[in-house]
Amino acid sequence: MSIRTWLATAFSLAIIVITLTAVNQYSPEETPDSEIIVPLIDKVPLTNEMSDFAGLEPVDSMVNRVMRSLRLTGATVAVVKDEKLVYAKGFGYADKENKVEVEPYHLFRIGSVSKLVTAIGVLKLVNDGELSLDDYVFGERGILKGKPYDNIKNRNIYQIKIKHLLNHTAGWSLITYGDPMFIPHKIHKMDNVKYPIEFDDVIRFVLKRHLPYRPGTRFEYSNFGYTLLGRVIEEVAGDDYEDWIKDEILSPNNIKNMKIAGSFEGDREKNEVKYYDNSPDNQILSFDGSGEKIYKPYGADDIEMLGPAGGWLATGIDLMRLLVLVDGYSKRYKDILSPDLIDKMVNGVGGIKRPLGWRSVSGEHWWRTGTLSGTSALLTRDVNGYSWVIIANTTPRRGGFPSTSRWAIREGIKLVQSWPSEDLFERSE
Numbered sequence: 001m002s003i004r005t006w007l008a009t010a011f012s013l014a015i016i017v018i019t020l021t022a023v024n025q026y027s028p029e030e031t032p033d034s035e036i037i038v039p040l041i042d043k044v045p046l047t048n049e050m051s052d053f054a055g056l057e058p059v060d061s062m063v064n065r066v067m068r069s070l071r072l073t074g075a076t077v078a079v080v081k082d083e084k085l086v087y088a089k090g091f092g093y094a095d096k097e098n099k100v101e102v103e104p105y106h107l108f109r110i111g112s113v114s115k116l117v118t119a120i121g122v123l124k125l126v127n128d129g130e131l132s133l134d135d136y137v138f139g140e141r142g143i144l145k146g147k148p149y150d151n152i153k154n155r156n157i158y159q160i161k162i163k164h165l166l167n168h169t170a171g172w173s174l175i176t177y178g179d180p181m182f183i184p185h186k187i188h189k190m191d192n193v194k195y196p197i198e199f200d201d202v203i204r205f206v207l208k209r210h211l212p213y214r215p216g217t218r219f220e221y222s223n224f225g226y227t228l229l230g231r232v233i234e235e236v237a238g239d240d241y242e243d244w245i246k247d248e249i250l251s252p253n254n255i256k257n258m259k260i261a262g263s264f265e266g267d268r269e270k271n272e273v274k275y276y277d278n279s280p281d282n283q284i285l286s287f288d289g290s291g292e293k294i295y296k297p298y299g300a301d302d303i304e305m306l307g308p309a310g311g312w313l314a315t316g317i318d319l320m321r322l323l324v325l326v327d328g329y330s331k332r333y334k335d336i337l338s339p340d341l342i343d344k345m346v347n348g349v350g351g352i353k354r355p356l357g358w359r360s361v362s363g364e365h366w367w368r369t370g371t372l373s374g375t376s377a378l379l380t381r382d383v384n385g386y387s388w389v390i391i392a393n394t395t396p397r398r399g400g401f402p403s404t405s406r407w408a409i410r411e412g413i414k415l416v417q418s419w420p421s422e423d424l425f426e427r428s429e
Helices: 003-024 054-070 111-127 155-159 162-166 184-191 199-207 223-237 241-253 303-310 316-323 339-347 401-415
Strands: 074-081 084-095 136-138 142-144 283-285 293-295 312-314 360-362 365-372 375-381 386-392
Touching: 054 074, 054 084, 054 386, 054 401, 074 316, 074 401, 084 316, 111 162, 111 223, 111 241, 111 303, 111 312, 111 316, 111 339, 111 365, 111 375, 136 155, 136 162, 142 223, 162 223, 184 199, 199 223, 223 241, 223 303, 241 303, 241 316, 303 365, 312 316, 316 375, 316 386, 365 401, 375 401, 386 401
Parallel strands: 136 142
Antiparallel strands: 074 084, 074 386, 283 293, 360 365, 365 375, 375 386
16 A cells, blocks of 8 residues: 555545544534434325235234124224224225225214213313312202203202213113103104204203102113213313313324214215114104104214214224223323223212213223214223224114124234234324
């Protein structure tokens, strides 16, 4: 090597050392003139292809078995493992007539899974010290005062507390006159109320009639009680129920698609599926008093009025995002409620140990069902770190959706040998 070549090589090495020293003299926090740029994964609507792996075929197979068995038009399924979204897929048709296949970004009515949304909202107010489970609902010492809450027939109504609405023990019974949220024509006739029937009309109809049971003594499922909890949230929060749930629960946790559904086919939102009712009695008079006999999924029920009890739209991914906030695991996502309130949600309060928001609980297995004409849903916080949801846009000709779906998805999960390492929550909008 010549002296000239040696000097050139030595000079080059010196330059490299000086450059590396300059680059490394600052830690990322100390970089003076610019921020460190970290590559980000673009947030996109998830598609079926993102969960289309050979190792996940057992879940595909078992869901397709449910589709065939119950003759479902379309469905969406999402699975969480240790609070990571590891599977999200659509099956069948979102719109059968136009051959639009279900993708994970499609919105579905979720029926009474909406009650879990409302329960979380109420318990968030309790968690923040703005409400108590033992607060009274009606009367001078209650939350709801004045019209339309002032024509109360039975004084036991003044004993109804927030916890009684949450666990369906307020004292109302469906055997008296039916479910007040689904009898607009009876309310019109019995109370001489003009169409369309508003929730204030329903409140007056219920409160001026007999309360069959003393609050806190008997479980009787009540859509009316959960719709009333929407009014409680509005009164305490000073905001519209839907807006408050979005602003305080959903949006801060990257749940951006959920909203209250419309009642008629013309009200369909962008990416909302169509609904199909295969039951024999799928024709009924429209709730709005038009006198028209309609196809039940579109006009049988006032979905907007039912909102807190059964009116929400969601994707399966939305519901998984919500569930990990109250699942008691907190491996990746901290629960938004205290451990004490999570315990009360699951194990109940008072003499009748019924869960709050959840439909039923068996040990570590918690679940919430949802049913409307054209909607079948099952949301599950399962054992061994799994949670999952299935929502269909179909009322089967015969029942069995919860039991058939639960068995099939659990069997599919058991057969998966290895789940993807990627967390699809980090990919999805």
